[in-house]
Ligand SMILES: [Zn+2]
């Protein structure tokens with residue numbers, strides 16, 4: 654496996670230590686931990702509509718656990734967070750993040766105008782296509798907001814909404830062009846790769862056409878899921894002609910060659 658990093662992983666079902674151990678065992682060189690901001694007690698009242706995935710943490714507890722896990726030999730550990738992008742709440746959400754030594758921040762669109770689109774919702778075609786277009790609009794806003802190092806899972810809308818808009822590739826290219834302009838990476842996401850690889854392939858193609866920086870993240874919620882789709886992700890990148898993977902330290906981008 655040539656992909657030696659994973660920059661999207663969660664600790665609340667296990668621990669930073671266990672996730673780093675799993676990454677080491679899988680031969681990764683750099684691991685970015687990125688717990689959800691809505692798992693942090695300080696941010697909870699702003700984001701209480703988002704279901705908890707594990708015991709509530711706090712920023713200092715999370716950060717200390719990541720830094721302690723970083724002492725394990727043989728692997729670089731980077732401190733990150735997955736941060737919801739919600740236009741009406743962004744000022745408050747971003748306020749919580751200030752003053753901490755992040756290596757990278759992931760911007761995620763998990764809701765559209767108050768609706769959690771990964772929940773059990775039934776769409777009809779017109780509404781489904783409209784939601785995709787609104788989703789891309791929000792992703793472009795997240796990219797150009799200046800808040801984030803990368804924007805995650807840009808085709809996650811597919812999880813429950815099969816009504817792809819007719820101009821999907823144009824939308825992906827528009828997003829990829831905006832990301833390239835802003836020097837923000839788009840993510841090849843392990844969950845998406847395992848669930849709808851054809852769509853991730855179209856995303857990768859759009860990134861290649863626009864020379865958009867690309868991050869690879871498993872979106873592991875358990876240690877065993879670290880690097881869960883890296884073999885398939887590598888094939889997708891190779892097919893698209895993408896040869897570099899972006900990673901971050903102290904919010905400064907680095908890239909390595911596949
Ligand atoms: Zn997410």
Ligand SMILES: [Zn+2]
Pocket residue numbers: 661663735872
């Ligand atoms: Zn995630």
